[in-house]
Amino acid sequence: MISVADAQARILAEVGRVAPPEVVPVGDCLGRVLAEDVRAAVDVPPTDNSAVDGYAVRSADIPVTGLRQLRVVGDLPAGAVFDATLGPGEALRIMTGAPVPAGADTVYPQEVVERSGPVVRIPSSPVGVNVRHRGEDVRAGTAVLPAGSVLRPQELGVAASLGLPQLLVRQRPRVAILSTGDEVVEPGDARKPGQIFDSNRFSLHGLVEAAGGEPTDHGIVPDLYDVLHARLRAAAATADIVLTSGGVSVGDYDLVKAVLQDAGGIDFWQVAMQPGRPLAVGRIGAAHFFGLPGNPVASMLTFHLFVRPALWKLAGRRDLFPPRFHAVAMEPMSKKTGRREFKRGILSYTGQRWEVRITGPQGSGILTSMTLANCFVVIEEERGDVAAGDTVSVEPFAVG
Numbered sequence: 001m002i003s004v005a006d007a008q009a010r011i012l013a014e015v016g017r018v019a020p021p022e023v024v025p026v027g028d029c030l031g032r033v034l035a036e037d038v039r040a041a042v043d044v045p046p047t048d049n050s051a052v053d054g055y056a057v058r059s060a061d062i063p064v065t066g067l068r069q070l071r072v073v074g075d076l077p078a079g080a081v082f083d084a085t086l087g088p089g090e091a092l093r094i095m096t097g098a099p100v101p102a103g104a105d106t107v108y109p110q111e112v113v114e115r116s117g118p119v120v121r122i123p124s125s126p127v128g129v130n131v132r133h134r135g136e137d138v139r140a141g142t143a144v145l146p147a148g149s150v151l152r153p154q155e156l157g158v159a160a161s162l163g164l165p166q167l168l169v170r171q172r173p174r175v176a177i178l179s180t181g182d183e184v185v186e187p188g189d190a191r192k193p194g195q196i197f198d199s200n201r202f203s204l205h206g207l208v209e210a211a212g213g214e215p216t217d218h219g220i221v222p223d224l225y226d227v228l229h230a231r232l233r234a235a236a237a238t239a240d241i242v243l244t245s246g247g248v249s250v251g252d253y254d255l256v257k258a259v260l261q262d263a264g265g266i267d268f269w270q271v272a273m274q275p276g277r278p279l280a281v282g283r284i285g286a287a288h289f290f291g292l293p294g295n296p297v298a299s300m301l302t303f304h305l306f307v308r309p310a311l312w313k314l315a316g317r318r319d320l321f322p323p324r325f326h327a328v329a330m331e332p333m334s335k336k337t338g339r340r341e342f343k344r345g346i347l348s349y350t351g352q353r354w355e356v357r358i359t360g361p362q363g364s365g366i367l368t369s370m371t372l373a374n375c376f377v378v379i380e381e382e383r384g385d386v387a388a389g390d391t392v393s394v395e396p397f398a399v400g
């Protein structure tokens, strides 16, 4: 038996390589991982500019009390530039985003002034300075986005604000996915008694995509040595990671074991966790191999715990594990000491605190527990039964 943490450490120690970089247009970079630091060549914003529609003035002209009348010397839309310096007694009509002219340092919002023809009267209080300063967002020469960052919408916007049309990102790790088992049938095909429709290939495909990998579907493989051997080798030829589900529990483990021993080497682990105890980890040629358990919840959970960090390391990511939070258990949860248990949880905020309940029956074949859930409740090895009101750890599905 090996712990979840030890299994994770051993797997990550095996991933030495990082996917090669490629240049991708910024608009196509969502979810990709930066291969180099992004440095700013320019200031953002490039000039001091107005934060409001109004009148740019010199602060020396702001009256101490009452109103002062200034001469309006021009009208500046966004995108235009006022070439001259604003002189004493002068104001410039200015739109949001237009560069604040030399000499001016304060912008009055148009709502607080009185305009009549060629003059504007300004009160003693300008209601703030209303100037956005050159470089206040980004200073030229600074590193703005570090290598290893995952590009979210805001990173794409920042890169574009620096004038960059494309970025150097890591290639997506290629993940080949196969299901094993004579009982497993393609959805839509006819099903004989004793057979079930394949769900794992579809959940795993989605998990790989959501993790930023590039999944390829290699179908269902029967429990036959020659077929499995040929299909795994073919899958590994164009993949960084090969994933199978099924065939690692004691009943049929010999087959995967025999094939993998010939193809590159394999370890079978009993991980001290529930669900998802059996796990096979090895290599097929240059590809990493993960033999995930067949039970649908177990295969999703073992992906989450063991495959995703490896995929993320290959993808060049800095952070390999999602954040964990505390919540109050709203009901008792049964738990055996000596193993880490993962319940499917429903996490909600009550206005006071984060609370979590479990989704109902927790069997590792009950895949709808995953559709009802929005988090894993993670109950650590040393803990026993959880009572209502106890604090537990949760890992929300959508974070990270």
Ligand code: AMP
Binding pocket: 179, 180, 181, 183, 184, 196, 197, 198, 199, 200, 201, 245, 246, 247, 248, 249, 251, 252, 293, 294, 295, 296
């Ligand atoms: P195994 O690990 O092959 O012993 O499978 C454990 C359980 O998971 C069995 O009930 C299998 O029928 C089921 N199972 C295996 N592969 C799949 C799959 N691709 N989709 C859904 N269930 C599966």
Ligand code: MG
Binding pocket: 180, 181, 182, 246, 247, 248, 252, 294
């Ligand atoms: Mg099987």
